Amino acid sequence: MAQGQVQIPQQIAHQTGVAVPTQFNSTSLYVGDLDVNVSEAQLYEIFSQIAPVVSIRVCRDLISKRSLGYAYVNYNSGQEANRAIELLNYTPINGKPIRIMFSQRDPSLRKSGAANIFIKNLDKNIDNKALSDTFSVFGTILSCKVATDSSGQSKGYGYVQFDQDESAQNAINQVNGMLLNDKQVYVGPFVRRQERDNVPAASKFNNVFVKNLSETTTEDDLRQVFGSFGSISSAVVMRDPDGKSKCFGFVNFEHTDDAAKAVESLNGRKIDEKEWYVGRAQKKSEREAELRAKFEQDRKDKIEKYQGANLYLKNLDDTFDDEKLKELFQAFGNITSCKVMRDPQGQSRGSGFVAYSAPEEASRAVAEMNGRMVGSKPLYVALAQRKEERRARLQVFQNFLLICKKPA
DNA sequence: AATGAGCGT
Numbered sequence: 001m002a003q004g005q006v007q008i009p010q011q012i013a014h015q016t017g018v019a020v021p022t023q024f025n026s027t028s029l030y031v032g033d034l035d036v037n038v039s040e041a042q043l044y045e046i047f048s049q050i051a052p053v054v055s056i057r058v059c060r061d062l063i064s065k066r067s068l069g070y071a072y073v074n075y076n077s078g079q080e081a082n083r084a085i086e087l088l089n090y091t092p093i094n095g096k097p098i099r100i101m102f103s104q105r106d107p108s109l110r111k112s113g114a115a116n117i118f119i120k121n122l123d124k125n126i127d128n129k130a131l132s133d134t135f136s137v138f139g140t141i142l143s144c145k146v147a148t149d150s151s152g153q154s155k156g157y158g159y160v161q162f163d164q165d166e167s168a169q170n171a172i173n174q175v176n177g178m179l180l181n182d183k184q185v186y187v188g189p190f191v192r193r194q195e196r197d198n199v200p201a202a203s204k205f206n207n208v209f210v211k212n213l214s215e216t217t218t219e220d221d222l223r224q225v226f227g228s229f230g231s232i233s234s235a236v237v238m239r240d241p242d243g244k245s246k247c248f249g250f251v252n253f254e255h256t257d258d259a260a261k262a263v264e265s266l267n268g269r270k271i272d273e274k275e276w277y278v279g280r281a282q283k284k285s286e287r288e289a290e291l292r293a294k295f296e297q298d299r300k301d302k303i304e305k306y307q308g309a310n311l312y313l314k315n316l317d318d319t320f321d322d323e324k325l326k327e328l329f330q331a332f333g334n335i336t337s338c339k340v341m342r343d344p345q346g347q348s349r350g351s352g353f354v355a356y357s358a359p360e361e362a363s364r365a366v367a368e369m370n371g372r373m374v375g376s377k378p379l380y381v382a383l384a385q386r387k388e389e390r391r392a393r394l395q396v397f398q399n400f401l402l403i404c405k406k407p408a
Numbered sequence: 409a410a411t412g413a414g415c416g417t
Contacts (some may be wrong), residue, residue: 029417032414059415100415104414117411120410147412155410157411192412
């Protein structure tokens with residue numbers, strides 16, 4: 001027998017060739033949320049109180065043998081398994097409530113999050129069992145859990161997953177906004193964190209930004225135009241210290257939906273011969289982040305564009321200056337910049353850069369000029385590497401040297 | 409205020 005498995009001396013239910021059992025006559029239970037130290041023996045003691053147990057296995061990491069925090073308990077009949085769920089679910093073992101479900105090896109239902117609801121503003125005294133009892137009137141619960149901190153204290157929210165969408169819908173309709181232990185709870189569909197982040201807070205805003213105003217447009221004009229969408233708590237046209245309009249402003253609505261309506265219908269409208277831009281006002285930090293991102297993108301575009309249009313020169317005759325370089329290289333294309341590198345004393349370092357406006361010009365220059373005698377020496381001409389590329393290459397080389405030095 | 413984690417011999 002496999003290690004870690006307790007085989008109970010009972011006749012074993014043979015299921016070979018039998019169709020996959022449905023949820024409710026399955027004899028196999030998944031027991032999750034186990035403390036890592038929970039053993040088969042502890043589970044046996046508890047589960048055999050319901051009916052004879054066929055087998056129990058705590059699943060463990062193959063190598064470390066550490067408990068994965070879940071186990072399987074098998075009974076002879078579906079009724080027994082069902083009874084175990086009813087009577088033993090949320091029983092604490094080592095102080096931690098276990099969570100029992102019918103074993104369902106196909107993960108698709110679990111992953112889909114279907115019929116799953118989220119409850120918040122729960123009284124801290126409501127535990128898994130109480131939550132389950134509250135919601136079981138709407139249908140069969142597959143899983144139910146109150147979020148807790150490490151000491152087992154309720155965090156005031158939880159989850160209930162039903163087997164049917166309809167049950168979840170009814171639970172939401174009937175319990176949302178109701179009092180549970182004198183606290184008004186929120187009940188809604190469960191939404192994955194990631195999906196919730198994808199829905200930008202962008203749709204909930206009160207403050208509207210307007211630009212491209214005429215210089216003569218005033219706060220009163222803004223109130224006039226925006227006022228038709230709902231009540232305004234403030235309107236402002238930004239101005240220079242001398243009072244001259246900066247041609248943009250902000251209108252703050254009392255209700256988010258009014259703000260949204262105003263944006264929807266005013267953006268791009270022509271008013272006083274000016275096409276207004278009307279949008280959600282960004283926070284300063286948001287705006288800055290956007291500008292930073294744009295700047296970064298522009299920089300990347302520029303690098304991309306000039307990629308391959310830059311030359312790196314070395315072994316350059318000391319008598320060459322920027323001007324002479326330009327003369328030498330302009331035959332191959334349109335030079336956008338040209339530089340001889342010098343030390344702080346102004347002495348030529350014998351290297352330099354020539355930038356063209358297109359990569360073809362640069363490669364022509366390499367082909368024609370590399371190795372050519374210029375002044376006293378043969379000139380080295382190659383496409384310039386970007387700083388990062390060069391750094392990466394140097395790093396590879398340094399590593400190589402280190403490896404070479406290491407004794408066998 | 410808060411939107412998990414979870415399936416073997």
